[in-house]
Amino acid sequence: MNIFIVDDEHKSRELIKLVLKSILPDSCICGEAGSVPEAVKGIQEAEPDLLLLDVELETGTGFDVLARLKDISFPVIFITAHSHYAIQAIKFSAVDYLLKPLDPGDLADALDRVREMQQDAGYKKKLDNLLQNINPASAGQQKIALPTSDGLIFAPLKDIIYCKAEGAYTTFYMENEKILVSRNLKEYELMLETQGFFRVHNSYLVNLSKIKRYVKGDGGYLILANGTTIDVSKRRKESFLAVISRM
Template sequence: MALRTIIIEDEENSLQVICSLLAEFAPDFELCGTADSVDKSVQLIETIQPQVVFTDVQIADGTGFDVLRKLSSRNFELVCLTAHNSYAVEAVRFSAIDYLLKPIGIPEFEAAVTHIRERINAKRKHEHIDLLLHNLAQFNTQDKKISIATVNGYEFVDIKDIIWCGAESSYTIFHLANNTQIISSRNLGYYESLLCSNNFCRIHHTSIINMRFIKSYIKGKSGYVVMSNGSRLEVSQRRKNDFLNMI
């Protein structure tokens, strides 16, 4: 099945690279058009009704996010392209949307198109783009939402509602303020790179805590924290200084 695909890119060299990668590594992605401005992109998407959109974050007269905001519906899979590891990348990662850093590597490109095929085959709702726009609007606040991958799909959770999360083999268990848990199919290291710039701290190789929910810290060789839900979590000796610097 051919997947209707468009590219939003204002740099000719980058556009040619993406076209070549699609032709060689994703022949099932049918390129139906390209655009290099916000208004042209909106018009192209509304005309073609693509299943996949590759968009550069920065284009000549705005951003790829400006395009998304102007659309009445966003029923497609999205891949963001950028030359900079910026705040926008953090918002994209929180939303579990694929992104590619320029210059684009072949393994990263193949991984992105594989994820897209999987999501399309699973017929999942396109909620990630709405989540992305929410997170962009909430940058530098604790009102961001995170997309948590589960065995059945994704759960979208306010990061301010996460008390702590812990490693369980290759899985991660999220403990939430409403006394529920979510089991994620991703490991704790994946979430560390997202959460620890948002007032979370990895205090042990098995746990990351939200500093807002610490009830007390008990000193000792390593010590331990008591969280608002009663959880007692060891602070490892190796991570103790980082933790104390955040208190």
């Protein structure tokens, strides 16, 4: 496997190479770069099988590198130290990332997933969705990749009315359809809580912009844009009211 490394710190690149050598001795480092222009030129020339890409670079970001490449025919594993916004965007698009400092076990797991990525016909669409989501011009148009039994659906956040827990699964109720996803509600609560969503009940995560009315009660209940009524749990009532009072 030919691997290209992009990281603006020389020590980090050397550490990545050492870790790769220990877990994937047959791999070949076909190039490395520390800046956006250097990375774009090197990747185009090397045509790697895998790109390990740091998100935060001195001259820009790893996303800038991808945006300048004409064709991305290889999997990408993002590496990031602390950027919450970057991690959120990456999770929305269902692509792989690792946190610094790099853990050999995590990298080994990511490399196993790379082999699956190489068979993923929709991988290019995941990267396209990621680049759209991090583009400031796309504010309000973000999409989230929802894994279903037969692939991925890229759902606009603005079209999600609410999400319902179904055991280890989650059902997304959209304006015109519902989508069953093979991940639990807690995972989506963590991803969407900064995007105008609030978990009003153990079973429900609600898009706050889709609330038409709140009716008082022990916990009270909501009437949503599609006419659905959803209970607000008593223990979440106070924090829910605090959130909507700031809207």
